Amino acid sequence: MRILYHLPLHGGSRRVRVALREKGLDAELQQERVWERREGFLRLNPSGEIPVLVEPDGTVIPEAEVITEYLEEVYPQESLLGHDPVDRAEVRRLALWFDAKFHREVTANLVDEKLLKRFMRLGQPNSQAIRAGHANIRHHLDYIGWLCDRRSWLAGTFFSYADIAAAAQLSCVDYLGDVPWESAPGAKDWYARVKSRPSMGGILADRIPGLPPPAHYADPDF
Amino acid sequence: MRILYHLPLHGGSRRVRVALREKGLDAELQQERVWERREGFLRLNPSGEIPVLVEPDGTVIPEAEVITEYLEEVYPQESLLGHDPVDRAEVRRLALWFDAKFHREVTANLVDEKLLKRFMRLGQPNSQAIRAGHANIRHHLDYIGWLCDRRSWLAGTFFSYADIAAAAQLSCVDYLGDVPWESAPGAKDWYARVKSRPSMGGILADRIPGLPPPAHYADPDF
Structure with missing residues (x-):
């Protein structure tokens, strides 16, 4: 197995x-x-x-x-990178954006501060980091909206690792209720489409004991 | 062009x-x-x-x-990733090791503190970061030596992006004279072989005005 x-x-x-x-x-x-x-x-x-x-x-x-x-x-079935080298570079660029830049500017400031520190017994969350995370996420949601105005999925015409990397990071922040969806309709529409994919079922079913997610968390029609 | x-x-x-x-x-x-x-x-x-x-x-x-x-x-001529998916994963694992882990633990503490801060007018280098960089680099040099005891190049039998990523990071630190080569004979032998490659000529010819590198910097027989 x-x-x-x-x-x-x-x-x-x-x-x-x-x-x-x-x-x-x-x-x-x-x-x-x-x-x-x-x-x-x-x-x-x-x-x-x-x-x-x-x-x-x-x-x-x-x-x-x-x-x-x-x-x-x-396992090349259901390609998540695309076939043209320039398309693949765009997928990799955006996957790296969310893995590295979004993680550093948002996820590390919110999820690591609020949750990981507790597990690792590293003390109280840093309120300055949390404020930075809340400010930074707005730019990233705007960027998702801007991309989706021009393309059907983040990196182009097909669902790819760019969408998966973005949804992977965002879903962690969303579990804490820290995504201001109402101020980002473009990103919200994209995320609703991502959440409706069966492949998202596993991660959206996760629950941390003692820390329930917001009601909208696993709902594609949020 | x-x-x-x-x-x-x-x-x-x-x-x-x-x-x-x-x-x-x-x-x-x-x-x-x-x-x-x-x-x-x-x-x-x-x-x-x-x-x-x-x-x-x-x-x-x-x-x-x-x-x-x-x-x-x-440009698949002169493959730097290899052809077998498991070999390629090992190349990518080690390239990521040096790009992310070595950079965070060593290069950021030494090159960014000593040099980038000066260009960006961000104040004096943080002496605690510099001490951490000097301590951390020893573990990475040991890991290079350990790998080279078992393989001809870092990721296996061929020169790859793993060697290139490692040499790219190490050469920046070496420009400042901050690599303790004498205590790491395995890594030194590997780096001598890397430096003798014509592809290294360009980066080893770089000079920062007012900051000359140590005498051994560009010399493959150092």
């Missing part, structure tokens, strides 16, 4: 889970509390980061970007 | 310059002072990051990871 080491509100892990479902591939999910730096896990991925995919034959593929490129090469 | 927007002591820019040379592709280099947030440049890459490649036909490809994947697809 294929195994994915992951954490529920982690953007990179969610990106891989949605990609696996888009490609019709099953995986057993194993939560990995990375802050415990478990030795067996560090042997799988010396960087200590999730996600890590272990294929049924034992092949180990670590890191979200690496796993999604690997899935595209080994 | 192909144009590459770059900065001289920037790991991602150096990674693309070496890759272009390995593939026998010429490019005109244009320095981009990203901290000035020039409007024409933000139109090329809304994230504001270097490097950005503009192909002779006007196609714009931003970000080091995206550019190197694009080069591999459009």
